[in-house]
Amino acid sequence: MASYGCQLFSVLSRRLCRVRCTAAPSARALRLSAGRLHPAVGQGTDALTGGHGTDALTGRLDRFGGVTVDLAHTGLPPDISEGDFGSLLREGVGRWRAEGRVAVWLRLPISLSRCAAAAATLGFTFHHARADQATLALWLGPGASRLPGYASHQVGVAGAVVDESNGKVLVVQDKNKTLNAWKFPGGLSELGENIGATAVREVQEETGVCSEFLSLLSVRQQHDQPGAFGASDLYLICRLRPLTYSIDFCTEECLRCDWLPLAELARTEETTPITSRVARLLLHGLERGWGAVDLPMETLPAVHSGRFYQLYHRGLPLA
Amino acid sequence: MASYGCQLFSVLSRRLCRVRCTAAPSARALRLSAGRLHPAVGQGTDALTGGHGTDALTGRLDRFGGVTVDLAHTGLPPDISEGDFGSLLREGVGRWRAEGRVAVWLRLPISLSRCAAAAATLGFTFHHARADQATLALWLGPGASRLPGYASHQVGVAGAVVDESNGKVLVVQDKNKTLNAWKFPGGLSELGENIGATAVREVQEETGVCSEFLSLLSVRQQHDQPGAFGASDLYLICRLRPLTYSIDFCTEECLRCDWLPLAELARTEETTPITSRVARLLLHGLERGWGAVDLPMETLPAVHSGRFYQLYHRGLPLA
Missing domain, CATH: 3.90.79.10 (Nucleoside Triphosphate Pyrophosphohydrolase)
Known part of the structure; x- marks a missing residue:
């Protein structure tokens, strides 16, 4: 109980119990990019991939089937517009949804907070915020969101x-x-x-x-x-x-x-x-x-x- | 204990104890605008005042000497730029500081989250966020911030x-x-x-x-x-x-x-x-x-x- 993992499993299980979960069985962090899974390597950034014709947002896959995108480590241009970020995120969400991911976590530094407005147009809401960082979340799984809440x-x-x-x-x-x-x-x-x-x-x-x-x-x-x-x-x-x-x-x-x-x-x-x-x-x-x-x-x-x-x-x- | 008021008094009192507080003695909500205090009236909005030559952000004064600005009720243009909001807020903060206010609370709907980036350049940080609203705060009083924290x-x-x-x-x-x-x-x-x-x-x-x-x-x-x-x-x-x-x-x-x-x-x-x-x-x-x-x-x-x-x-x- 009381850990993100357990709690997420717990909330997932309320209606999914006995239905095979989409989560990968291993707890290893995996890197998700351009529709392919490959093991996370110690690059220190979730790079905004370039040079492939189109840029794409990348994130880390957790063992519960959620993807975390940390905008402090994507190499996004610091002056990226709401519109441009919205397009990037829309592509990412579509891709992760097609891959069967159950959630997207979006961490953003306060200086990029305009990205929260763009995310909101795709259904993201604030999960929590403290000091100079906000975390938003979007539930992609079946039914109502079963993500764990923040400190209550x-x-x-x-x-x-x-x-x-x-x-x-x-x-x-x-x-x-x-x-x-x-x-x-x-x-x-x-x-x-x-x-x-x-x-x-x-x-x-x-x-x-x-x-x-x-x-x-x-x-x-x-x-x-x-x-x-x-x-x-x-x-x-x-x-x-x-x-x-x-x-x-x-x-x-x-x-x-x-x-x-x-x-x-x-x-x-x-x-x-x-x-x-x-x-x-x-x-x-x-x-x-x-x-x-x-x-x-x-x-x-x-x-x-x-x-x-x-x-x-x-x-x-x-x- | 455990209420915003008491807690704020408690944190204020840690170093200000026996020093006369800047807080107004009455618990009545007051409206703060253009450097003047006048009692809150039931307008339902903290209007972005207009028609006075320059627009100015307004907020509600609490009994602890803090000002709350709720961007959902200011009538701000929904597409206000970070730069324009930053100018407005800079003017407001300068005014409230001159008036001896101890803090500014800034509530913003997620659609206006770009205003958080502008606020950050003035020293605001996230206090908390949930669903479609974030609250930022800036301490104006002496010494380190003594604002109450969010759920821990x-x-x-x-x-x-x-x-x-x-x-x-x-x-x-x-x-x-x-x-x-x-x-x-x-x-x-x-x-x-x-x-x-x-x-x-x-x-x-x-x-x-x-x-x-x-x-x-x-x-x-x-x-x-x-x-x-x-x-x-x-x-x-x-x-x-x-x-x-x-x-x-x-x-x-x-x-x-x-x-x-x-x-x-x-x-x-x-x-x-x-x-x-x-x-x-x-x-x-x-x-x-x-x-x-x-x-x-x-x-x-x-x-x-x-x-x-x-x-x-x-x-x-x-x-």
């Missing part, structure tokens, strides 16, 4: 910093809300930032309090989140241990900031339902032991990639 | 379908992996799909088994996920109850599919570390009661929006 969620993290010596927790009131309710300091994860790191950073930025990550307490999923540009939102609340206690809160962002008794936060109406719920959870943990409410985190190595991931689940008895 | 995570969900009558769990082996390891069926969430719904759908698509959602078991975060177009990945494993037991697995996607004893899955090496871990967790739950491992889900109403969200955390004693 923003991740917000809040930190519940509990002072166990007095049963108090660090809370803020946002400055720019109509309802000034107590809540845990928090904010959006930056790309590549671990959940716990977001919680610690946001707590420090909003309140001046330094802390360390202990566990994950709750997960909330909400769709069509306001301010998320149409994306969904996962909001995670972590339990943190305070390393400093003195409050020096951000007056631009917060109206108030205080250490509030958990029992008070659990019963006050001057809070959000989710904060109230987590306050009860924390009170329960404080009274019965944190093992009752925590999801501890472990960092583990990924099987093949050499990367590491963070895994959260209920504690297990020692094996 | 794809969400993959797997379903552990446990047959409590015999202690077996439903597992598959992916067809297209070098390592054919047993794992739980799963796949990527579609935009707007609840976690539990993804698990149930993917299990049915891959194995033919119908099931219902019971609880969340584990959360894994991994960055720079292969196949995620540079995004991070949250991989959630849910516990499901089988409603049917007969396997009719997708032969395009899966090599094998079986009901395996949990005890066997927990000790075999023919699996992934995370599957093995969750198998032990499930075994523990089967033996000690599911309360030991589950994060139950509740659907709750959001405070203001009329929407609902799903909240997952450890069970609480009845109040």
Whole structure:
């Protein structure tokens, strides 16, 4: 699951299951040009072939039967017109369709973004864009597009910093809300930032309090989140241990900031339902032991990639 | 947290904290034109003003001091050249900079994507793009850009379908992996799909088994996920109850599919570390009661929006 390949296979399989896929069986990148397949060689460019009478767009074939054309590496004239690119792309799409390809991915640098308008006339739409590159896609297979989507969620993290010596927790009131309710300091994860790191950073930025990550307490999923540009939102609340206690809160962002008794936060109406719920959870943990409410985190190595991931689940008895 | 406003305030506040923000205090949309601010009126367009000697781009001011220009509603000529748009935008950016605006958001329909190239020459970059629209942004405030990012995570969900009558769990082996390891069926969430719904759908698509959602078991975060177009990945494993037991697995996607004893899955090496871990967790739950491992889900109403969200955390004693 969760990889482009698997996901594409998954979406492909929804209706194609048990119908032989057009994908090549090998995972090797293949080079597709002028209707012929030949193995990719390390040329570094998907050259806009020339000297054959007519130029033709070339792309790389993936093992799922999709073709990727990267305009940063085609040697296209930087001032190519929408009309000229549209003609090139129309020829390419016709060729790939005849070859039974299921999709075309088109990557373009922002300086060639006019090519997106030309692609749109052939049915391409934006898949995603970031910084100085956009990726468009066109589904050629049967039925509706079954291409995998782009990242669908923003991740917000809040930190519940509990002072166990007095049963108090660090809370803020946002400055720019109509309802000034107590809540845990928090904010959006930056790309590549671990959940716990977001919680610690946001707590420090909003309140001046330094802390360390202990566990994950709750997960909330909400769709069509306001301010998320149409994306969904996962909001995670972590339990943190305070390393400093003195409050020096951000007056631009917060109206108030205080250490509030958990029992008070659990019963006050001057809070959000989710904060109230987590306050009860924390009170329960404080009274019965944190093992009752925590999801501890472990960092583990990924099987093949050499990367590491963070895994959260209920504690297990020692094996 | 987690809304554009809060996030922007949060990022703004990182270095601007205690420095008076340029944002207007009111949340009312304001219309910005020709260097003057006047309240937005319901014209439905951010008109490209004419008849004043020179045309000028107009945009809406947000309460954080950013300006949004939506090219779908400016009345721009559909064939406006990159050069002409670049001149218009250069004038606008100069004006907004002089007015102390902190950012410019530029929304453009794919048919006007050539305007992105013109914007890039002024320092704009893609913020995100989807379907037939791209959004670019330019930071005008002090220091590095502090604009909120777009959705950073794809969400993959797997379903552990446990047959409590015999202690077996439903597992598959992916067809297209070098390592054919047993794992739980799963796949990527579609935009707007609840976690539990993804698990149930993917299990049915891959194995033919119908099931219902019971609880969340584990959360894994991994960055720079292969196949995620540079995004991070949250991989959630849910516990499901089988409603049917007969396997009719997708032969395009899966090599094998079986009901395996949990005890066997927990000790075999023919699996992934995370599957093995969750198998032990499930075994523990089967033996000690599911309360030991589950994060139950509740659907709750959001405070203001009329929407609902799903909240997952450890069970609480009845109040």
